[in-house]
Amino acid sequence: xxxxxxxxxxxTLIGFAIVGKAMYIMTAEKGYWGTVQQKLKHxxxxxxxxxxxxxxxxxxxxxxxxxxxxxxxxxxxxxxERDSLWQLKLDSIxxxxxxxxxxxxxxxxxxxxxxxxxxxxxxxxxHRHWPIWKRRINYNTFTEVRKLPIFRMSKYKSGFHWDxxxxxxxxxxxxAQRTVGIMYGEIDSARCGLExxxxxxxxxxxxxxxxxxxxxxxxxxxxxxxxxxxxIVSTIDVNMQDLAERxxxxxxxxxxxxxxxxxxxxxxxxxxxxxxxxxxxRVADGQYAEAxxxxxxxxxxxxxxxxVASILVALDDGVIPRxxxxxIHTGSGVKEMHGRLMKDHNWRRGGYQDINVAxxxxxxxxxxxxxxxxxxxxxxxxxxxxxxxxxGIGEDLKLPLVGYHKPNIRIPDTKTTDxxxxxxxxxxxWMSIGYETQIAPINTLAFYNAIANDGKMMQPRFVTxxxxxxxxxxxxxxxxxxxxxxKPETIKMMQTILEHVVSQGLGRKAAPLSHAFKVAGxxxxxxxxxxxxxxxxxxxxxWLSFAGFFPADAPRYSCIVCLRKTxxxxxxGGMSGVVFRNIAEGVMAQNVKRLVDDVRDSxxxxxxxxxxxxxxxxxxxxxxxxxxxxxxxxxxxAQGLVPDVTGMGARDAVYEMERRGLKTMVYGRGKxxxxxxAAGTAVKPGIxxxxxxxx
Numbered sequence: 001x002x003x004x005x006x007x008x009x010x011x012t013l014i015g016f017a018i019v020g021k022a023m024y025i026m027t028a029e030k031g032y033w034g035t036v037q038q039k040l041k042h043x044x045x046x047x048x049x050x051x052x053x054x055x056x057x058x059x060x061x062x063x064x065x066x067x068x069x070x071x072x073x074x075x076x077x078x079x080x081e082r083d084s085l086w087q088l089k090l091d092s093i094x095x096x097x098x099x100x101x102x103x104x105x106x107x108x109x110x111x112x113x114x115x116x117x118x119x120x121x122x123x124x125x126x127h128r129h130w131p132i133w134k135r136r137i138n139y140n141t142f143t144e145v146r147k148l149p150i151f152r153m154s155k156y157k158s159g160f161h162w163d164x165x166x167x168x169x170x171x172x173x174x175x176a177q178r179t180v181g182i183m184y185g186e187i188d189s190a191r192c193g194l195e196x197x198x199x200x201x202x203x204x205x206x207x208x209x210x211x212x213x214x215x216x217x218x219x220x221x222x223x224x225x226x227x228x229x230x231x232i233v234s235t236i237d238v239n240m241q242d243l244a245e246r247x248x249x250x251x252x253x254x255x256x257x258x259x260x261x262x263x264x265x266x267x268x269x270x271x272x273x274x275x276x277x278x279x280x281x282r283v284a285d286g287q288y289a290e291a292x293x294x295x296x297x298x299x300x301x302x303x304x305x306x307x308v309a310s311i312l313v314a315l316d317d318g319v320i321p322r323x324x325x326x327x328i329h330t331g332s333g334v335k336e337m338h339g340r341l342m343k344d345h346n347w348r349r350g351g352y353q354d355i356n357v358a359x360x361x362x363x364x365x366x367x368x369x370x371x372x373x374x375x376x377x378x379x380x381x382x383x384x385x386x387x388x389x390x391x392g393i394g395e396d397l398k399l400p401l402v403g404y405h406k407p408n409i410r411i412p413d414t415k416t417t418d419x420x421x422x423x424x425x426x427x428x429x430w431m432s433i434g435y436e437t438q439i440a441p442i443n444t445l446a447f448y449n450a451i452a453n454d455g456k457m458m459q460p461r462f463v464t465x466x467x468x469x470x471x472x473x474x475x476x477x478x479x480x481x482x483x484x485x486x487k488p489e490t491i492k493m494m495q496t497i498l499e500h501v502v503s504q505g506l507g508r509k510a511a512p513l514s515h516a517f518k519v520a521g522x523x524x525x526x527x528x529x530x531x532x533x534x535x536x537x538x539x540x541x542x543w544l545s546f547a548g549f550f551p552a553d554a555p556r557y558s559c560i561v562c563l564r565k566t567x568x569x570x571x572x573g574g575m576s577g578v579v580f581r582n583i584a585e586g587v588m589a590q591n592v593k594r595l596v597d598d599v600r601d602s603x604x605x606x607x608x609x610x611x612x613x614x615x616x617x618x619x620x621x622x623x624x625x626x627x628x629x630x631x632x633x634x635x636x637x638a639q640g641l642v643p644d645v646t647g648m649g650a651r652d653a654v655y656e657m658e659r660r661g662l663k664t665m666v667y668g669r670g671k672x673x674x675x676x677x678a679a680g681t682a683v684k685p686g687i688x689x690x691x692x693x694x695x
Contacts, residue, residue, distance in 0.1 A: 044208055044209070044210050044211075044223065045208075045209055045211060046206040046207065046208060046209075047206060047207035047208065047209050047222075047225075047226045048165075048166060048206060048207075048226065049203070049204035049205060049206065049207065049226035049227055049228045049229060050065050050166060050204070050226075050228040050229065051065040051166050051168070051202050051203060051204065051228075051229045052065075052201065052202040052203075052204065052228065052229030052230045052231045052232060052468075053065070053231045053232070054180055054181070054194055054195070054202075054231070054232045054234060055231060055232065055233045055234060056234060056236050056237060056238045057233070057234065057235050057236060057237050057273070057275070057464070058237070058238070059233070060171075060172075060238050061171050062170060062171070062172060062175075062176065062180050062234065062236065062238070063168055063169070063170050063180050063181065063195065064168075064169050064171070065166040065167065065168060065169070066138070066139070066166075066167050066169045067138075067139050067164055067165070067166065067167070068136040068137065068138055068139075068164075068165045068166075068167035069136060069137050069138075069139070069142045069162045069163065069164055069165070070131065070133075070135075070136055070137075070162060070163045070165070071131070071132045071133055071137065071142070071145060071160070071161075071162045072129050072130060072131055072132060072160075072161050072162065072163070073113065073116060073117075073127075073130045073132055073159050073160055073161075074126075074127075074128045074129065074130075074155075074159035074160075074161060075116055075117045075119075075125075075126030075127055075128070075130060075159060076123060076124055076125075076126045076128055076159070077128075077155075077156060077157070077158070077159035078156075078157050078158060078159050081157075082150070082157060082158065082159065085149075085150060086117070086150060089149035089150055090110065090113070091106070091110075092148070092149050093109075093113070093148050093149055093150065093151070094106040094107075094109040094110045094113070096145075096147075096148040096149075097109045097132070097133075097145070097148070100141055100144055100145060101133060113130075113132070116130030117130075132145075132160075136165060136167065138167075142162070146160075168182075168183040168195070172238060172242075174289065174290055175238065175241055175242060175245065176236050176241050176276070176277060176278075176290075177193075177290040178192060178193055178279050178290045178291075178292065178293040179193050179194065179236065179274075179277050179279075179293060179401070179462065180193050180194055180195065180234070180236070181193025181194045181195025181196055181197075182195065183195055190202075192293065192402065192403065193293070193401065193402075194232060194234065194400075194401070194462065194463065196402050197400045197401050197402055198232055198400075198463070201229060201230050201232070201466060202229040202230065202232065203229050204226065204227045204228045204229035204230075205226065205227040206226055207222065207223075207224050207225045207226030207227070208222075208223045208224040209221065209222055209223065210222075210223050228468075230466045230467065230468045230473055231466065231467045231468065232463055232466060233463065233464050233465045233466075233467060234462055234463055234464070235268075235273035235274050235275060235461055235462055235463070235464055236274065236275065236276065236277070236462075237275040237276065239590060240266055240275045240276040240586075240587055240590075241275070241276040241277075241278070243276070243583060243586040243587065243590075244264045244266055244276040244278050244583050245264075245276075245278045245280070247264070247579050247582040247583050247586065248262045248263075248264045248278050248280055248561065248579055249262075249280060249288060250579075250582075251563070251575060251576075251578060251579045252280060252288060252563065253288075256569055257563065257565060257575055258565060258566075259282075259563040259564060259565040260281065260282045260564055260565065260566070261280070261281050261282070261294060261298070261562075261563070261564035262278070262279075262280040262281075262288075262561075262562065262563050262564070263278065263279055263280075263294050263295045263298070263441050263560070263561070263562040263563075264276065264277070264278040264295075264559070264560070264561045264562075264579060264583065265277050265278075265295050265441060265442060265445050265559065265560050266557055266558075266559045266583060266587070267445055267446075267449050267460060267557065267558045267559070268556070268557060269449055269452045269453050269549060269555045269556055269557060269558055270453060270458075270478075270556075271458065271461060271478045272446075272449065272458030272459055272460050272461045272478055272479070273461050273464070273478075274460050274461065274462055275557070276583075277293075277295050278290075278295075279291075279292060279293050279294045279295050281294065293401065293403055294441070295440070295441050295442050296399060296401055296403060296404040296405070296440055296441075296442045297403045297404060297405055297440060298440060298441070299405050299407070299408060299438035299439060299440050300438060300439075300526075300528050300543055301434055301435045301436065301437060301438065301439075301526050301528055301543065302434045302437065302439045302444055302524060302526065302543070302545065303433075303434040303435075303524035303525055303526025303543055303544075303545060303572065304364045304366075304433065304434055304522065304523060304524040304525060304526070304572065305434065305444055305448075305522050305523070305524035305545050305546075305547045305560075305572075306393070306432075306433065306434030306437065306439070306444075306524070307360075307361060307364065307369045307432070307433055307434065307522070308361065308447075308448070308451075308494065308498070308522050309388055309391055309393040309447060310369055310372070310373050310384075310388075310432040310433070311357060311360070311361060311369065311372065311494075311497075312391050312451075312485075312486055312490065312494055313373075313384060313387035313388060313390070313391055314357075314372050314373065314376060315357075315486075315490045315493060315494070316387070316390075316391065316486040316487055316490045317376075317383075317387060319372075319376040319377075320357055320372060320376070322489055322490060322493050324356050324357040324358040324493065324497070325356055325357075326356060326357050326372075327354050327355070327356055328354070328355055328356070328357070328360060328365075328367070328368045328371050328372065329353070329354050329371075330344060330351050330352045330353060330354070330355060330365055330367040330368050330371075331351055331353065331367070332347065332350050332351040332353075333346055333347030333348075333349075333350065333351025333352065333367070334347050334351070334367075335367045335371070337370060337374065337426060337429045337430075338424075338425040338426050338429070339425075339426070340426050342366055342367050342370055342429060342430075343366065343367075344363075344365050344366050344367050344368075345364070345366075345525075346363075351367075352365055352368070355368060357372065358497050358500065360372075361497050361498075361501055361505070361522065362497070362500055362501050362504060362505030362506070363505060363506060364505075364506050364522075364523060364524075366433045369432050369433050370429035370430070370432050370433055371429075372432075373428060373429065373431075373432035374428055374429045374432070377428060378428060381412045381423070381427075381428045382411065382412045384428065384432075385409060385410070385411055385412065388409055389409070390485070390486075391447070391450075391485045391486055392446065392447050392450055392457045392481070392482050392485045393407065393409070393439070393443065393444070393447045394407045394409040394439075394443075395407070395443070395446065395447075395457065395481055395482070397442065397443060397446055397459055397460060397481070398459065399442070399459075399460060399462070400462060400463065401462065404440070404442070405440055406443075407437070407438065407439045407440070407443050408437065408438040408439075409431075409437050409439075410423065410427070410431070410436065410437070411423075412427075434524065434526055435526070441545070441560050441562050442460055444545070444547055444560055445460075445547060445558055445559070445560040446458070446459075446460055446481075447485075448521070448522075448547045448548060448549060448558050448560065449549065449558040450482065450485050451485075451491060451494055451495060451498070451549070452495070452520075452549035452555035452558050453555070454488065454491055455483075455484045455485050455486055455487075455488060455491040456480060456482070456483060456484065456485075457480070457481045457482035457485055458478055458479065458480060458481065459478075459479040459480075459481050461476065461478060461479070463476050464476055495520060495552070498520035498521055498522060498548060498549075498552075499518060499519075499520040499552045501520070501521060501522055501523070502518070502519045502520060502521055502548070502552075503518070506523050506572075506573045507519075507521055507522065507523050507546065507548070507573050507577055508573070508577075509573045509574050509577040509578050509581065510523075510546055510548065510573065510577035510578070510580045510581045510584075511581065512550075512581055512584060512585050512588075513581070513585070514585060516588065517550060517551035517552075517584075517588055518550070518551055518552035518553060519548055519549075519550045519551075519552055519580075519581070519584060520548050520549055520550070520552040520555075521546055521547055521548015521549065521577075521580065522546070522547055522548065523545070523546050523571075523572035523573035523576070523577060524543070524544070524545040524546065524547070524572045524576075525542060525543075525544055525545075525570055525571060525572040526542065526543045526544075526545075527540055527541070527542060527543075528541050528542065528543045528564070529541075539566055539567060540566070540567060540568075541564065541565070541566050542564070542565055542566075542570035543562065543563075543564055544562065544563040544564075544565065544570055544571065544572040544575050544576045545560065545561065545562040545563075545572050545576050546560070546561050546572055546573060546576040546577040546579075546580045547559070547560040547561075548560075548580065550584045550588070551588070557584070557587060559580055559583055559584065560580075561576040561577075561579040561580045561583070562576060563575055563576050563579075639660065640660070640682065640683055641660075641679075641680050641681065641682060641683065642657075642660070642662065642675075642677050642678065642679055642680060642681040642682075642683060642687075642689065643656045643657065643660065643679060644675075644679035644680075645657065645672050645675060645679075645691065646671075646672050646673065646674065646675065647671055647672060648671065648672050649671060649672075650666050650672070650691070650693060653666075653672045653675075653691055654666065654691075657689055657691075660683055661683050661685070662677070662683060662687055662688075662689050663686075663687070663688045663689070664688070664689050664690075664691060665688060665689070665690045665691065666691050666693065667690065667691065667692055667693065668692055668693035668694055669693055669694075669695055670693045670694050670695035671693060671694065671695075672691050672692070672693055673692045673693060673694040674691075674692045675689055675690070675691050675692075676688075676689050676690035676691075677689040
């Protein structure tokens with residue numbers, strides 16, 4: 001017990017000592033420790049995560065993050081030791097910077113750095129965040145800068161420091177640039193495309209680092225680690241995208257075309273996957289570039305490609321028979337429609353006279369289409385407009401891309417004061433042929449894709465899934481917007497008509513030259529308003545288009561090509577149709593897979609034919625090649641007699657002849673067809689044998 005008593009007294013005294021010391025620190029030394037606390041820096045700074053990648057459908061990088069740096073100098077760090085070293089190594093530093101950045105001379109670098117070193121600030125002489133170079137630099141350049149004198153020292157001794165950024169790199173350059181997206185480099189902000197639509201997904205979440213100064217060093221304590229962004233797997237096929245872009249540009253640059261805007265979209269029929277989307281426009285320097293995503297945002301009057309929707313409504317409503325036997329009298333190609341003249345494109349050549357409904361689309365007759373719609377829907381135009389929305393041409397696709405504009409199809413209203421919405425007697429016939437509506441190319445393609453897909457309308461898909469570290473986080477399955485846009489028999493009839501448009505109508509230029517597969521589609525040539533909203537400003541502007549699908553008998557892809565040009569010539573089939581054909585042939589060529597049996601015919605030989613020759617030599621070659629075939633015929637002619645060399649090659653035949661003492665003359669190529677001296681003839685001095693060879 002005495003021993004425990006002593007321990008208790010000692011612990012009590014220690015406790016009183018601790019409390020007393022604490023009171024002393026809180027009172028007598030309060031000022032001192034307050035000063036110490038002010039010198040300790042407690043900063044919580046955000047840490048940026050790595051932005052996710054955008055991948056093509058087969059996993060190729062279309063946009064990825066790479067580090068970039070902005071480099072600075074703190075001239076108040078390091079003390080006298082650093083200052084003396086600075087004066088000694090300044091020339092070497094400036095020469096090294098000039099070698100890395102030739103735009104600026106060593107003298108200019110010297111003046112710039114000395115300006116920062118001598119600058120008077122609130123905290124003293126010398127700027128604490130003086131930029132060494134005005135722009136960001138890549139990692140390779142950054143590592144070279146860090147090898148320079150002083151800069152290779154620690155940041156607390158040298159004053160050299162930097163800000164790190166995640167820069168966006170596109171390995172395929174401008175390919176699908178407006179769809180993949182663009183970043184504002186200096187502020188790391190998305191401008192357009194998938195970069196903008198999926199910005200929060202790609203960006204990830206910032207982390208938080210707590211900085212605390214201990215003695216002369218700063219310790220980083222991670223409070224919240226950053227969460228890197230997820231990767232996006234797009235539907236874009238790099239090869240198809242490149243093919244579509246080259247085909248479109250090649251046509252736009254032709255002197256007779258000289259287009260100022262071009263669009264091409266390639267879509268997979270069953271899924272709605274957008275495999276290629278091209279947006280080319282002439283920019284300030286006269287070159288072509290992806291400036292605006294016109295494929296989803298440029299709404300204009302679509303022209304004759306809209307006639308398919310009009311006829312489809314009429315066929316599906318049953319106002320005209322599905323056998324397309326209904327005859328339309330188009331006359332000489334000019335017809336008055338409610339006080340305004342409607343003309344067919346061949347009105348100067350006498351028009352089409354009497355044609356049926358199928359022929360109306362094949363030759364793209366304005367009078368034929370407008371007559372059907374005005375005849376059967378003139379008394380209740382709202383039924384026609386409802387039919388347009390039913391077949392999907394006016395469907396809001398709800399695309400995930402910023403900038404998409406849904407179609408603008410007017411509803412009959414004669415009481416509105418808005419002139420652009422007013423419904424007159426001429427609205428219906430002109431709307432039926434693709435005027436007085438505004439539709440983006442992506443909507444027109446979605447409609448044609450539904451026809452190719454037996455009536456099922458798919459939402460155009462740009463992203464298939466989100467991944468992280470190779471694992472799928474979220475999938476985006478194909479979305480069906482409409483299970484059926486029209487009755488099955490109506491769809492089948494329209495598929496046949498569109499195939500005839502290409503095989504025997506105005507769409508012949510879209511037919512593949514190889515004839516390896518069939519194409520179905522429709523041409524469109526529309527006069528569009530100028531930038532002031534007028535049609536008669538002295539120069540006519542045209543919107544040329546071709547929309548369709550291929551192969552026609554088992555559709556796999558749908559495609560639309562649009563060109564905007566000024567002046568004649570202007571032909572949707574002859575210009576846009578050519579681009580469509582080149583894209584279709586290129587895509588189908590990429591998918592060609594042939595078996596050797598496919599090219600076998602009656603004249604083909606899988607085992608090489610061996611000419612009559614030296615048996616030993618020929619057998620050796622066949623064995624080395626691993627070819628099992630018939631052995632060559634052995635020359636069995638007695639010495640002193642002319643051998644039979646028919647079927648031999650020239651070299652072996654001459655060898656057999658001359659080793660028996662005969663002189664030989666060879667004519668032709670291939671194998672020996674005949675010899676002038678019959679086999680078995682006795683060899684006599686001076687005999688010359690002529691050998692006739694044929695392939």
